Amino acid sequence: MPEDLNAKDISLTFAKGLEVLAAFDATDREMTIPALARKTNLNRTVTRRLVLTLEHLNYLECRNRVYRLTPRILRLAGGFLQGRDIGKHVTPILTTCSEALKESVSFAMIDGLEAVYVAHSPGDPTMITIGFTVGSRLPLNATAIGRTLVAFSAPGKREYLLTHAPREAHTNATKTEIEDLRADLQTTAFQGFAFVSDEFEQGVSSLAVPVLQNDGELVGALGIVGPNPRFADEEQQKKRLALLRECASSIAMIV
Incomplete structure (x- = not known):
């Protein structure tokens, strides 16, 4: 309030x-x-x-x-999506990025104590592990896109999200201790991206970068998800990061 x-x-x-x-x-x-x-x-x-x-x-x-x-519920989201030009401009950017990466690409924002997808390009449907789409919600602690949103939030909000957001263990590898997560958030903020493996779904990794305005204010985060072997090549990882950052810069000029 x-x-x-x-x-x-x-x-x-x-x-x-x-x-x-x-x-x-x-x-x-x-x-x-x-x-x-x-x-x-x-x-x-x-x-x-x-x-x-x-x-x-x-x-x-x-x-x-x-x-x-009923489908009328979509009216409540329509104003937000149209006001941010999600369908008109953001989705085409994600589609182009998805085609270049050959990966599913998602754009998420913070909603309360969760991340919510506001745009999504499915990419290759054969590589989908969980059926994500616009409106899908993700935990902040166990996903790259969630940690990116927290790490690049203003300091006060970052601490609030860290201490109040659910820290459910989705797998045996999920980090749930505040100090472990705080250290991970510091690393994420320093390197400019988050990479998480096996914490939300066993055998699956996620990579995300922030979408920031010129003044550094957080807009949202872009992320990709896939089986662990697809993220093993370091050179490919650098290419993915470069493309995601380019896509993030384009979106930051719109929303």
């Missing part, structure tokens, strides 16, 4: 409605009202009223008392 905004200025009902919408994800694509109440920690009566309102507005649809999102 902004410092100059009082709690009395907040519409709690509206906030609760957004909580209901945010409850739907890849794991819980369809839910009953009791399930939504449990997930959001809202009173069941309140949840029912919110769900019926969202159904009336066509953001939710119901079948056999089970609710799911």
Whole structure:
């Protein structure tokens, strides 16, 4: 909450409605009202009223008392994507970069305590390990794109993200201790990129660079992901970094 905004200025009902919408994800694509109440920690009566309102507005649809999102939910993201020229300018840049790298390339920003893909070029579909697309969310601690976003954030925000973002162990190799992550973030900031192996998915590596404005302010991060052997060649790694940085510079002039 902004410092100059009082709690009395907040519409709690509206906030609760957004909580209901945010409850739907890849794991819980369809839910009953009791399930939504449990997930959001809202009173069941309140949840029912919110769900019926969202159904009336066509953001939710119901079948056999089970609710799911409708395509109208995309209207909420449309203004952001169009305002940042994501589809018009950013996606073509990613496509060109993806073709040159022969890799899937993603552009992510920080949303709360996670990274969220706002643009994505799938590249070679045979090399995809997890089905990422626009809207996919990633942890900040276990991915190169997440660590890049944290490492290049303003100092105060960087420390906040480091200490408050989830540090779940996705594999046996995942770094979860704050001091280990802090050291890794310092290395990332110094070398200008992040490289992470086996921490989010076993046998998979990720490489990411920041997208920075001329004044150094962080816009987002660009990243690629693939099987470990594809990142073993040092010369190829340098070429990937050069292409990613070139792509990042182009995007920084747009968003």
